[in-house]
Amino acid sequence: MAKYNKVVLAYSGGLDTSIIIPWLKENYGCEVICVAGNVGQDAELDGLEERALKTGASKLYIEDIQDEFVNDFVFPTLKAGAKYENYLLGTSFARPPIAKRIVEIAKKEGADAICHGCTGKGNDQVRFELTIKALAPEMPIIAPWRTWELKSRDEEIDYAIAHDVPIKITRETNYSKDMNLWHLSHEGLDLEDPANEPQYAKEGFLEMGVAPEQAPDKPTYITLSFEKGIPVALDGEKMDGVTMIKTLNKLGGENGIGLLDIVENRLVGMKSRGVYETPGGTILYHAHEVLETICLDKMTQHYKQKLALEFADLVYNGQWYTPLREAMSAFVDKTQETVTGEVKLKLYKGNIINAGVTSPYTLYDEEVATFGEDEVYNQADSAGFINLFGLPIKVKALLDQKREQK
Template sequence: MSKPRKIALAYSGGLDTSVILKWLQDVYQAEVVTFTADIGQGEELDHVRPKAQQLGVKEIFIDDLREEFVRDFVFPMFRANAVYEGEYLLGTSIARPLIAKRLVEIARQTGCDAIAHGATGKGNDQVRFELTAYALWPEAKIIAPWREWDLNSRERLLAYAEAHGIPIAKKKDGGSPYSMDANALHISYEGGGLEDPWWCPPDDIWRLTVNPEDAPDEPEYVTIAFERGDAVAVNGQRLSPYGVLDALNRLGAKHGIGRLDIVENRYVGIKSRGCYETPGGTILLKAHRAIESITLDREQAHLKDDLMPRYARLIYNGYWFSPERRALQALIDDTQTRVNGEVRMKLFKGNVYNAGRRSQDSLFDATLSTFEDDRGAYNQKDAEGFIRLNGLRLRTGAKRDRR
């Protein structure tokens, strides 16, 4: 790869990308354009512009992508009820394709001949960023400093930052901070003591949610309205996609909902331990499945459940812009045309419970499911032939085995 003249950097303003910014300037002698995505991390963005300016950056992009993030990435994913390895709600995974998409747009807009990111050579994010970039800009030149330099520990990064006058917030005890990623869907924590899977993190690690033990002693009920599989209102108030998730985040955080401590399998083959807080997403997933339970045909629901683990892996592994994810999305979205109605959820001490669901498009028929007089709506004798036909292969096999 020829030496680039101008590089667009995905810049968070944290330890890694602040060091990368200076390193790119020194090693490549190139002009650097920074891009920071506002996808709901809030106050973390306050320091981004002055820090980039301090390091000599002239073109600084800080884009508010909160609505696009929830509308075009989070909500489509939740239509699929996507969960990776049975627990992880993909909060980091689903943000990367949007960030990489906008980074490519800015690079081309500003005449950059390369892009750079701060993902390590051990993690999933390098794959997510680069697969997205190649899908949208096949000729992209990509610089991944973690695969080039020798600053391969947080201590070395901190030393580099100190030597070059790059301000970095440290923990009060002077140790390295956790590696954290925050957006409108979640916040994640890695590194530090979490690298020991037996170590139990202290309560002060959590930043979004109250300790479930300290949550209110009375449950709270929330009603969520859905249209075509997407949440559109909370407690009767119609909101934008980001507004819905923000409202659910506040409610979930208040009741200690959405904490997770898992060891997951990274795409590159490494097991990784992380803690996550996804308060609004945890409520939303439960509510979406509840409204689907009365509006989806049985085989639609079962087909979605069969496909969901593969869909989740595609997102986790960085294939959001792949043809197979698009094909699955088209199928999933087709199932959502009648997923309309309201769900009432009970929030209490870190838990979410279904407390009612209703829909004009409901397939639930009380005259069929009742244990009382069904007034002839269902002929129970029909079940005898149904069972005998479905048992035919079992009886045939048993006779063979007996022989």
């Protein structure tokens, strides 16, 4: 192994990164500086410094990057309408801002290498490392899961016990989870078999909300205001992005909104089953899509939907810091210049029901669209349009008839 004097570790306080501290010191004899990026994981940060120092780290940085996370990563992805196989990219777009801050601290501390605790089977290793390569291409990267002798989370727990590493999980509650302001993901244990129904109603499984059947029998109405594609107010009250998401998480969670159970295609080639809680994000995506239906012309709306698929792939695959993503965001920003208005929604037992939409830039003209009498649309014009629009179909059919007659 190479020798490093000082290594900066992406630290969450979970099982993987907790045991990596003593592992790094044993194998490299190095000083370990931990960095935790606060992207809204709340209680997970409690007692983090004490655990890091007790486990052998020399210091811990807890960096509050929630505003940067929301404004520079979440909202650009929301404006793009990007979804990866219906997944709202909660883990995916949290990794680049965390890795960015880790790079900044590694440079400040004069570190010899950066270490992460991502599994060799997962997507996060790619997201962290591509960001590091983009922002510090000369920096060595240590990924213990790809080199150490531990092969399972059970063996990790054994290692933690043997090295007196404090951990908060047991073998029975050993779901692999990722929590941030936007979402909570669940993987592992019974979820590894796609035949098993997630136990939404089981106490302790859901953390951001309730199962739809446990939600109130009375609907909750909300009105979201957008300016240029960005949510700026809830029920007339101006809010910054972080406050907006936290407030919608509470409202959505209480109404059983935002549960997703999917088998997704990981970047590394395998399929993986995950359960996601994204209450506020699901509401925001829905509202944004509704507003775009009246603010974007047909050609732009349809082309943007195609681009959203590629945008989602880039985010999912860790390619945030690329010229293509930047160019796509420039296109998206142009489309959002008129995506301003208000969307009213009804939240009820896991459902989001449209309850009205308005915009000063609306392209919906009731006088043109009406089924009643109007003086702006000549229905006779449609005959010529259909004749020309259907001409290729008609010509082919006539020629087919002639060929059959021969």
